[in-house]
Amino acid sequence: MTTTTGGHAAVPTDLYLRVQHFYAHQMQHLDSGRFEEYAATFTEDGEFQHSPGARPARTRPGIVRELVAFHERFENDPVQRRHWFNHIALELREDGTVSSTAYALVVNVRPGGKPDITRSCVVHDILVDGPEGVRLRSRRVTHDEG
Amino acid sequence: MTTTTGGHAAVPTDLYLRVQHFYAHQMQHLDSGRFEEYAATFTEDGEFQHSPGARPARTRPGIVRELVAFHERFENDPVQRRHWFNHIALELREDGTVSSTAYALVVNVRPGGKPDITRSCVVHDILVDGPEGVRLRSRRVTHDEG
Amino acid sequence: MTTTTGGHAAVPTDLYLRVQHFYAHQMQHLDSGRFEEYAATFTEDGEFQHSPGARPARTRPGIVRELVAFHERFENDPVQRRHWFNHIALELREDGTVSSTAYALVVNVRPGGKPDITRSCVVHDILVDGPEGVRLRSRRVTHDEG
Numbered sequence: 243m244t245t246t247t248g249g250h251a252a253v254p255t256d257l258y259l260r261v262q263h264f265y266a267h268q269m270q271h272l273d274s275g276r277f278e279e280y281a282a283t284f285t286e287d288g289e290f291q292h293s294p295g296a297r298p299a300r301t302r303p304g305i306v307r308e309l310v311a312f313h314e315r316f317e318n319d320p321v322q323r324r325h326w327f328n329h330i331a332l333e334l335r336e337d338g339t340v341s342s343t344a345y346a347l348v349v350n351v352r353p354g355g356k357p358d359i360t361r362s363c364v365v366h367d368i369l370v371d372g373p374e375g376v377r378l379r380s381r382r383v384t385h386d387e388g
Numbered sequence: 389m390t391t392t393t394g395g396h397a398a399v400p401t402d403l404y405l406r407v408q409h410f411y412a413h414q415m416q417h418l419d420s421g422r423f424e425e426y427a428a429t430f431t432e433d434g435e436f437q438h439s440p441g442a443r444p445a446r447t448r449p450g451i452v453r454e455l456v457a458f459h460e461r462f463e464n465d466p467v468q469r470r471h472w473f474n475h476i477a478l479e480l481r482e483d484g485t486v487s488s489t490a491y492a493l494v495v496n497v498r499p500g501g502k503p504d505i506t507r508s509c510v511v512h513d514i515l516v517d518g519p520e521g522v523r524l525r526s527r528r529v530t531h532d533e534g
Numbered sequence: 535m536t537t538t539t540g541g542h543a544a545v546p547t548d549l550y551l552r553v554q555h556f557y558a559h560q561m562q563h564l565d566s567g568r569f570e571e572y573a574a575t576f577t578e579d580g581e582f583q584h585s586p587g588a589r590p591a592r593t594r595p596g597i598v599r600e601l602v603a604f605h606e607r608f609e610n611d612p613v614q615r616r617h618w619f620n621h622i623a624l625e626l627r628e629d630g631t632v633s634s635t636a637y638a639l640v641v642n643v644r645p646g647g648k649p650d651i652t653r654s655c656v657v658h659d660i661l662v663d664g665p666e667g668v669r670l671r672s673r674r675v676t677h678d679e680g
Contacts, residue, residue, distance in 0.1 A: 255405045259547045266621040270635065322678045324637055324654055326620045328472045329412040343416065345470055347495070347503060349639070349654055351678040357639060357654040362470055362495055362503040386468045386497040401551045474618045475558040489562065491616055493641070493649060508616055508641055508649040532614045532643040 253332045253340070257371060261342060262330060264376040269325045275313070281305040285370060289380040298382075324349040327365070335368075339379060342367040346383070362386040399478045399486070403517060407488060408476060410515075410522040415471045421459070427451040431516060435526040444528075470495040473511070481514075485525060488513040492529070508532040545624045545632070549663060553634060554622060556661075556668040561617045567605070573597040577662060581672040590674075616641040619657070627660075631671060634659040638675070654678040 264283065271279040281302040284290065290305045291298035292312070299308035328345040335341055348361040363386065368379045410429065417425040427448040430436065436451045437444035438458070445454035474491040481487055494507040509532065514525040556575065563571040573594040576582065582597045583590035584604070591600035622636040640653040655678065660671040 253409065255402050255409075256547050258405055258409055259550055263545065263547075263550055263623070266623040266636075269621050270623050270637075320680075322654070324678070326637065326639075328474075328620075329415050331409070331412040331416050344412075345416075345472065347472075349651075351654045353680040355679055357651045357678070359495075359503045359505065359651065362468070362497045386470070386503070387501055388466075388499040399555065401548050401555075404551055404555055474620075475561050477555070477558040477562050490558075491562075491618065493618075505641075505649045505651065508614070508643045532616070532649070533647055534612075534645040 253334055257340070257376075258330075258332055260371075260376055261332060261340070261369060265327055265330065265344075268378075269327065272309075273322070273324050277306045277309040277313075280309065284378045284381075288378055290378075291380075291382045294384055298380075320353055322351045324351070332369075338370075340369040340371065342369055399480055403486070403522075404476075404478055406517075406522055407478060407486070407515060411473055411476065411490075414524075415473065418455075419468070419470050423452045423455040423459075426455065430524045430527075434524055436524075437526075437528045440530055444526075466499055468497045470497070478515075484516075486515040486517065488515055545626055549632070549668075550622075550624055552663075552668055553624060553632070553661060557619055557622065557636075560670075561619065564601075565614070565616050569598045569601040569605075572601065576670045576673075580670055582670075583672075583674045586676055590672075612645055614643045616643070624661075630662075632661040632663065634661055 268280060268283045271277075271283070281288075284302055284305060287301060288305065289298045289300050290308065292308075299305045326347045326349060328347075330342060330344040333341045342365070344365045344367070346361075346363040346365050347359055348363070350358045350360050352358075364384045366382045366384065370377050370379050414426060414429045417423075417429070427434075430448055430451060433447060434451065435444045435446050436454065438454075445451045472493045472495060474493075476488060476490040479487045488511070490511045490513070492507075492509040492511050493505055494509070496504045496506050498504075510530045512528045512530065516523050516525050560572060560575045563569075563575070573580075576594055576597060579593060580597065581590045581592050582600065584600075591597045618639045618641060620637040620639075622634060625633045627633055634657070636657045636659070638653075638655040638657050639651055640655070642650045642652050656676045658674045658676065662669050662671050
């Protein structure tokens, strides 16, 4: 079976579910500081731009370096960050890749504190569905606060 | 396969997934101001009551008019609104339609600002699964703040 | 088909979807005060620890008693609580059970008020998939604020 919405090309339901599960594991890797595992969810030549205006990190080692550098800024800040996703919308592209557009909220929690929702974003992904499963070819994140 | 919970009638897993994907596209249409596309997710005679006490909008053109009127109030307000959904619970009804009950949060973001969660709602939908896919026969939204 | 991520054992996509739907109904039961229905989502010998340090409630009647006692504290507080879930990540275990790790946010709303996000948690579940469908063998909730 496939999912169809309006004029969109049909997306296999199985693929939709696998993308959801892929994101669940991927973002738990990121929020737990497992940067190697996060980078491994990208293709070898994957590209990751976590903020508008930032230079995209490229390749798995490049993505790990970017994440390590980003998190060094919070070295003395015991923040637990959680990235929430919602409304994952897929579209098949003519080249066989899959575009995925999803809402994201960034939740920060510090010891003894309350959850603080610091950002509302839209995640723009290009996914490939290969023999080893779903992998991310590129991720670009836009911020709603402009 | 089907999903079953307690005494609920079995819902085909494929339908559950297609409803999720339907909502993802539908709410991205709404939050991007694509009101024609949002209205097209309803049946021709669809009914949409976005707030308790509001008179329901009827038919696709009526839903577009209601949304245009609602958004005119925010004409000079550069707010980006995001509707998040969670815990979509389906039940098959005897007439072949599907009731869907889901949690919703309304997130508002203004330029330079932080996400502001303004409402917690419950969405009460009646869906039909026809030859053109899932369509919404009626949507009624209740607000948790009473 | 199955979902695979990195080195994880393959999880049938159908099971992933049924777990999602199971949670949707389960948490709507909890937030609507249908404690018997919530307890019935556990196995007969199920175990529920809703907060770190709390003594786990055991068996369905024990879980109902725990929930009744917890909610008596809010008897004169007209709060509507909503538990949101995100990034449900499953892994098959060697004994045939399924571990599920999910993000959770607790949203409180009082009459006339705005949604207040009071907690960010991680839910650690052990699920069994038996003839009557998915059931929870144990749930342990950790809090991000430490």
